[in-house]
Amino acid sequence: MCHQPSVHWMCQACQPASHQVLYQPSEHIHALVYLSAYDSALGSLVRKSKISGTRNTFVGLGLELARVVRREPVLQNIDGLVPVPSPWNRRLRRGFNPSAVMAHNCADTIQRPVFNPLRLKPGPRQATLSRTARAENFDTRLTSSGSVPRCIALIDDVYTTGATLDRCASHLIGLGAFSIIGLVTCITKPN
Numbered sequence: 001m002c003h004q005p006s007v008h009w010m011c012q013a014c015q016p017a018s019h020q021v022l023y024q025p026s027e028h029i030h031a032l033v034y035l036s037a038y039d040s041a042l043g044s045l046v047r048k049s050k051i052s053g054t055r056n057t058f059v060g061l062g063l064e065l066a067r068v069v070r071r072e073p074v075l076q077n078i079d080g081l082v083p084v085p086s087p088w089n090r091r092l093r094r095g096f097n098p099s100a101v102m103a104h105n106c107a108d109t110i111q112r113p114v115f116n117p118l119r120l121k122p123g124p125r126q127a128t129l130s131r132t133a134r135a136e137n138f139d140t141r142l143t144s145s146g147s148v149p150r151c152i153a154l155i156d157d158v159y160t161t162g163a164t165l166d167r168c169a170s171h172l173i174g175l176g177a178f179s180i181i182g183l184v185t186c187i188t189k190p191n
Contacts, residue, residue: 019068025182026162028169029154031074032182035064038158043186046157050098058098058157061185062105068183069110069153075181079149080113081106084156084168085120087141102185103155117146117175118168127160134163144171150178159187 022032036042049057069075083099091097100116107114121141129137152172154165159182169180 019072020187021072021074022187025159026166026169028166028173028180029162029182030179032159032162032165032184032187033068033072033075034159034182034184034187035061035068036186038160038186038188040186043158046098046185050094050157053094053096055096055101058096058101059105061157062102063109065102065106065155065183065185066109069106075153075183077151077179078112078153078181079151080115081153081155081183082115082118082148082168082172084154084164085116085118085142087120087122089122098157099155102157106153106155106183115146115148115152117144117148118171119143119145131161131163134161135167138164138167142167142171144175146175148172148175148177150176152177152180153183154180156182156184157186159184 019033019035024030025032045057046061048054069078081103083097083103086097086099103114119142121143123141124137154168154172156165159165165182172180
């Protein structure tokens with residue numbers, strides 16, 4: 001995507017050196033594991049791939065997340081993965097949900113199930129809203145049903161304010177989860 005030659009799906013400049021962990025980044029997330037800052041080469045790749053609808057980037061990112069799951073102690077006991085939902089109209093326009101593509105490719109590699117208990121109704125994009133507005137927007141649009149295991153990795157492409165992951169995690173707790181670890185490719189403001 002950055003147009004640098006590579007024999008792999010991501011050039012060496014875009015590859016993250018190592019992952020980072022933030023503990024208790026929000027009320028319902030026990031830890032957040034991320035690959036890179038959003039203002040990095042990887043963040044640029046994610047941004048370009050979402051805009052252009054390049055699904056293969058998210059296939060590769062799912063494999064990269066699987067590599068992190070195998071190495072990161074906080075992720076060793078996850079029972080399954082849950083992708084952050086995308087509304088049907090965005091999935092139709094783009095052709096896929098980036099979080100779901102990453103979750104399924106990660107899950108296939110680490111041999112864990114993917115659960116899809118969360119649904120998101122169409123509405124304003126989270127990226128266009130303030131932190132407070134993001135929480136309110138998500139509260140009115142997010143629904144959940146079913147049950148999930150106790151320890152979940154919640155998968156998303158970008159962590160901005162934390163409102164999206166926290167609201168999803170709150171719903172997952174209501175469905176039986178006890179420990180929720182956010183697993184994302186990029187974070188806008190790493191501490």
